[in-house]
Amino acid sequence: MQTILAQYKALLETVDAWFDRCLSRYDDQVSCKRNCSGCCRGLFDISLLDAALLQQGFAELEQQQQENCRSKARSRVQMLRSRWPQFGPPFILNDLPGNEWQRMPEDDQTPCPLLSDTGSCLVYRYRPMTCRLHGLPNIDLSGESFSDDYCTLNFRDIDPLKIPELRWQFRDLFTQEFDLLGAFSERLSGQRRLELDTFIPTALLIDFKRTDWRRAPFGEKGCTS
Template identity: 30%
Template sequence: MTSFIPVSSLHQQASHWFDRARAAVLDELPCRRGCSRCCIGTFAITVLDMDELARGMATLPALVRADIVRRAKEQVVMMQAGFEHLTTSPFLDAWSEHKQDDLAAVFAELPCPALDGDGTCGVYAFRPGRMMGIPVSTNDSIEGACEVQIAVPILRVPAALREEEDCLAEREAMELAALQNRLPISGEEVLLAYGFLGDLIRR
């Protein structure tokens, strides 16, 4: 896969943020390599995530890489059969939230193409969604990020880390805008399976 985006520390900063946020809740979260609940079901990733996946795929042996690409293509075929808009464009930017929720519900049990049979990730160091898993805070309550977290103590993440989370989101938006100014791409978000097929999208 060809990488079009200069190496950025955004993903590394996201990983560092997650590690500190997990430490702030006394490392009581199950989220770590081998926990694959967030890897089941399709979701949207950005073209920045797609480029990071391309870097990860390039580190894999050819046969392993080919197997992941095969699974990704099979998933794309299934999703296109049920949602014809994907045959016109892989980008989700014009999709309504309701429509994206419908697709996510249909493919709620679809594993990530890079997920191994034992639940480990073949491109873990390059994975998207690396800030997922931290408990969600509201004014009155704290909720676990998924059903796996029901049995663990849930503590509130410090406000300073939440502010840093917002800053990372702002930086991501800036990098996406800069990317669209440099490259002839027609959107920012694609479904996870497309993230392993970057060359097909950029043709």
């Protein structure tokens, strides 16, 4: 399991390298930088693989920091349970009916529980893929668009969707991500799953060691390869 997490962390570092190259080339057009937390609001869904890696970084925090973050995460869970009473450990979103979790309010300004009082990310080296990709459009070298969203503080004078230098091998990236998630879920539950999602706050509350990952409904829903 640790080998898979190490491979995933190495994959995430290639995303950082791409972003850094874009930032270096268009520094005057990109506001996204470390300690910028303007977009770290609301609920972001992440994979279970992201959640496991996030917990590695979380374990490195001081005990009081961990408890402060967990307290904020528990508050978020209470809010979510008012919407989905059945939502509980291990907090797998794919078990919820109707994929409502994919349509969360966009005006939610609740800060991520992993932000410090000064707005910096406490687990920056372990942050999920979505955090690393956010801010720039994700256009493959082939021209295929995986996401044409970008931070409104970036590229105010030019259209980033028309800048070929921002493109990258996103299809290959996501293929590798799914391969690792499939291997991770198979080791965890005995079944290869490509859709296992949770939220960042709930990721802090998942007990990977004590959860019986082979039980239902974990094995009944989600995409298989």
